Amino acid sequence: MNEPLLEIRDLRVGFQTDHGLLVAVDDVDLTLERGKMLGLVGESGCGKSVTARAIMRLLEQPSGQVLGGEVRLEGRDLLPLPLEAMRKVRGKEIAMIFQEPMTALNPVHRVGRQIVENLLLHEDLTPAAALKRAVELMEWVGIPAPDQRIHDYPHQLSGGMRQRVMIAMALSCNPKILIADEPTTALDVTVQAQILDLIKRLQNETGMAVILITHDLAVVAETCDELAVMYAGRLVERGPVESIFQSPLHPYTKGLMDCLPKLDHPPKTMLPIIPGMVPSLRDMPRGCRFAARCPNAHDDSVLSERQPWRECSGGHGVEACACFASTL
Template identity: 60%
Template sequence: MSETVLEVQGLITAFDTERGLIRAVDQVGFSVEKGRTLGIVGESGCGKSVTAMSIVRLLPQPAGRILGGRVMFQGRDLTKISPKELRKVRGGEIGVVFQEPMTALNPVHRIGRQLVEALRLHKKISQRKAWAEAIELLRLVRIPAPEMRMGDYPHQLSGGMRQRVVIAMALSCRPDLLIADEPTTALDVTVQAQILDLIKRLQQEMGMALILITHDLGVIAENCDDVVVMYAGRVVERAPVKELFANPLHAYTKGLLASIPRLETPPKTVLPTIPGMVATLSEFVPGCRFCQRMGRKGPTLRERPPFEQVKAGHWVEMCPVCYEGKEAGA
């Protein structure tokens, strides 16, 4: 049996606004096992990053709060532990690669100082040993001349180099779980491939679990073992990656997959798109939110569809309109 590193159950995250408390993540659940990669995919505004930040309780304060659910990591509920315990978990047992490296790195401190600070905070080692380990970390993520780069400021590095530094920082304490929140945003295709290969290689070497958040289904297909499809703060489908691509059941998942360019597609063909946009948080209906986007009326907007398992490992939100794989009498 594989070891479950993280299990999220019924997670509810909300933000305090002028209109009251508004849910951004609505009863989300999934698990990730040691050595495996879970991909979380969906359009911008679907709650992927908020879910990730809820796991490590890095929500904007004082507006963001967790209203319900459990985040079980190595037998502990991260929503219940003290801030002191949580600081040991963050960066030590759970590493986070943030979406934008320029905001993850302090622009007024040199790279070396930031790496050394992270190491000394969690490992309680001397300045000299931390400096040597930081150089080895930069070498591990394939940054050339790491001794020289230790003295650079973030703005002196390219986007790809900055992202490698953020990865090095996240892996500094050899975590059991790495959360990579769109780690290739704003990088060109070549650098994107290098960063993803790097994360995959380091994952295999360390045997850690990985949560990879992206809006790119191509990245999901190449790098993940299991997939969670999120829409409007909810999980609408969850399955092993091969099963999801071969047999998508929810209309939203089908729409995402149909929008991918294919080799056999004739040049200048207009790709299919999903009409409309994700509703704002304050506009979410209690029922099926994809029906809301499609402009449908009726009972599907009023009552939330159940989330059920239709075959081994394959779960889907059972909206009678959006779930098109349901057989008569099933």
């Protein structure tokens, strides 16, 4: 079986709004190999969560719609599946965790019951066996005294513990893929590191593949195998993490990397930022979407035509805008 675990081709996603159809994800291609961790980065509004929700077929309804493309899980396109079949994929084959666990946990039910219900939905277990498994899962994700915590309501747990419950629920049926959409941004720094370590440990133990959506390139450098950089709804660069960190090609990727704190920065120096803003969905240039903020932009012609994709060596590829492609 040489096919990738998950292959996304030409994914286009739009929203019907008062301003007409706005395209939030435009021709995105991504590949996730078995057992690997793919980091998906980009500034706020670049289309990371919409991409993840499109994979899960959980776009906001009725406004959100997939306009085209394929999402192949082990060769099977998920987009045309009947809803009933898709429900079986969700949770069982692909699970997702969100930035704020309170949005996914039911505040009026004890956490144990929520894990048990998830298990009963997808696995052939008796209620007693599901309860036993829920305690084991809570222990597995590092929740102390799980046989007592299982009776707690979500608000009785700390943010870090709630995120562990979410992870236990997500992993309860051994999914092949975990999509983690900014799983740590609501947590303080020490707990963030613990949750990322936990995801990495569970990934090693289960062999699942992970898509980690984050703003934080430093996290990607530490945890991921592959990196995909999105800008304004499009993929601008992707490849193995070492290759992109050693030689980022797109000016946007370089800009993001320049914003990382460096050991040789003198104390109290301001970190650089990328000046300007991501263009609005209502006002997207037809060509290079980064041109208005790009230090290399030298003429407006790149704004009018879509810039070609170039494959470099070792799976490293980039949207090769005319402003810098000659230097590649």
